[in-house]
Amino acid sequence: RAIPPTRAMGRPTGGASASKKPKAKSKPKQRGGVDFKKYKHKVGRKLPPPKNATNTEIKSKMIVLPEQTMASERAGMAVNKRGLTLRELLQQTVHYNPKVRRAAMNGIKDLVTKHPAELKLHKVAMIEKLQERICDSDKVVRDSLYSLLQSLVFPSLKEDNAMSTRSTLSLLMANVLNGMTHLSMDIQLMAFRFLELVVLNFPSSFPRYAEQAFNNFVAVLSNDRIHLQDKSKLNSILAGLAHCLSLVARVTENDDASNRLVQNRPMGELWKPTLDEDNPGS
Structure with missing residues (x-):
């Protein structure tokens, strides 16, 4: 089969108009400065630090002292x-x-x-x-x-002497009596143990707080919550109450004995010390 002469010579079939291609529209050039500069980072390369980065490097130096200050202050x-x-x-x-x-x-x-x-x-x-x-x-x-x-x-x-002991115990008893009326039942029960401890060691200090202490005993024993607690705690309160009552009974017996002694003494003996003090030369 014969080949057309135009194809044999390698010329385009469309003529001169077919060889021309449409030109691409050129992009408009940006005017003014660039807002953000884009960096192209290579793979594996460490990123540069930003310009406003804060240096967090800490440098320290060791100070050698012959002795510690606290140890020297507490010596002795x-x-x-x-x-x-x-x-x-x-x-x-x-x-x-x-x-x-x-x-x-x-x-x-x-x-x-x-x-x-x-x-x-x-x-x-x-x-x-x-x-x-x-x-x-x-x-x-x-x-x-x-x-x-x-x-x-x-x-x-x-x-210590009686005066200093009395002032010290007054501070302690104020907190003991306060604890006996606390809202917490455990603190109340423990306060009665503290009262018993004070009375055992300093029985002469109890009469000043007897009335308030007995009122607290009545209040805690009439409370229904005390029966729900451990029986050993209830026994501790009763033991403290018994000890306080024994102190009151002992003081009452001593007062009665002293009153009987005064009543049995003659009137002249009762007034004799006073007369001697008023007239030391006689």
Whole structure:
């Protein structure tokens, strides 16, 4: 078959008009500056830090001291096994965390056991600070305070004169009576144990608080919630009440005996000391 001459020569069949292609529209050039410059990062290359990056590098230097400042300040001071002084431990007894208060109570007992002189010098300050723990919300703290007063503080307080002991006990009894009317039943029951402890060690101080104490006994025993508690706690209250009643009976017997003695003495003997004091030369 014969091939057309135009194809044989390699010319386009469309003529001159077919060889021309339409021109692409040129993009309009951007006017003004570029808002954001786009970086083309290569794979694996670390990105450069931004211009407003903050340098977070920290440089530290070691300072070598011949001795620590705290250790030099506490040299010769009485501390417990944790290295805390009595003042620091008393401050920790008012901490909001009950674990810290427990550790502080144990630390005080450890310190005064190792250093009895601290107890003799600061027992009044200890009672003034620790009396607030009678109404503490944590049972372990209250039990620790009871043990501390029973074994260490009260035996040392008996060695003081009556006037200083009376003023110290007045602060303690204010918190004991307050605890006996607390909303929490556990704190109420523990307050009666504190009252019994005070009465056992200082029986002469009870008559001043007898009326208020007996009213609190009646109030707690008439409460229905006391019967739902542990029987051992109820027995503890009854034992404290029996001891307080025995003190009142003993005081009443002593008053009756003194009144009978006065009535049996002649009138001249009753007035004789007064006459002798008024007339020392006769």
